[in-house]
Amino acid sequence: MVYSYLNHEKGNDNFWDGWKNLWQLNVAPKVKHFIWLLFHDAVKTNDYLYRLNLGPQTLCTFCNLNTETVEHLFLNCYKTQEIWNITCSTVSKPINLSDGISSKLWLKQELTGNGRFIQSIIASTVWFIWKARCNKIFNNVQLDSYKVSCWATGHVREFSYAPSPHSGRNFILNNYTFADSPILLTATAFNANNSMDGLGFIASDYNANMLRSGCCWCPANSYLEAATKAICFSLQDVIIMGLHIKSILSPCADLVNAVKTDCCLDIWRLHPQIIIIKDCLLRRLILNWMSIR
């Protein structure tokens, strides 16, 4: 309703006939909303805040070389150029942004040749670049161009191919997209009395369809050891079955931190297992690695 009102308000460019293309993109509503803000020069880049006297003149969050304008941040920065190049080769189609991001012309197929899929990819990439930029400012997370590109294309594929809008929305809410799938969930039931541990896992696709599951008993002297063995046990199983896991969810935050921060765990017995997990990460077999607690 709000958009309908704004888009038909007299005396401004909201009569522009490209708006309908924006609402029809295969992306989440929040992405469409963000692009709508961008077209109305309302994205709070460093340059935007400076122009409104709301912040100092801070350079680009990614390169720290140029003024952080919309065109620089989303298109011309050498760091974001890397993302566009990866995405271009992933989708194997040209992405025409020759008139810039804020010109809106990329939403016109007759002018640029960008079909709805490519228009959706552009919108999604812009959104994930913005998320990465905010993540760097607020959480000090370094930009990973490969991940941003994967998230952006995965987001569009999910909205294009999801069998029902409901399941698509569920996975977006949970931050799982086509690109994160298959997802491996592991669990452990550590019993301190007899040092025996139950290990279990489920491998699921992005539609929550179970692809593979398994469980076994295993000796373990600590919860950390049990959690580590659960990951190794399940990884070995799914790799043998040919499942290329993209995300792992582990209930053990200590283990996730140990793998992420490259610091050695105190228990030397676990080193071989940690090396197996790190090896999978290094070879980019796994894109995401997170704790569910």
Ligand SMILES: [Zn+2]
């Ligand atoms: Zn830059």
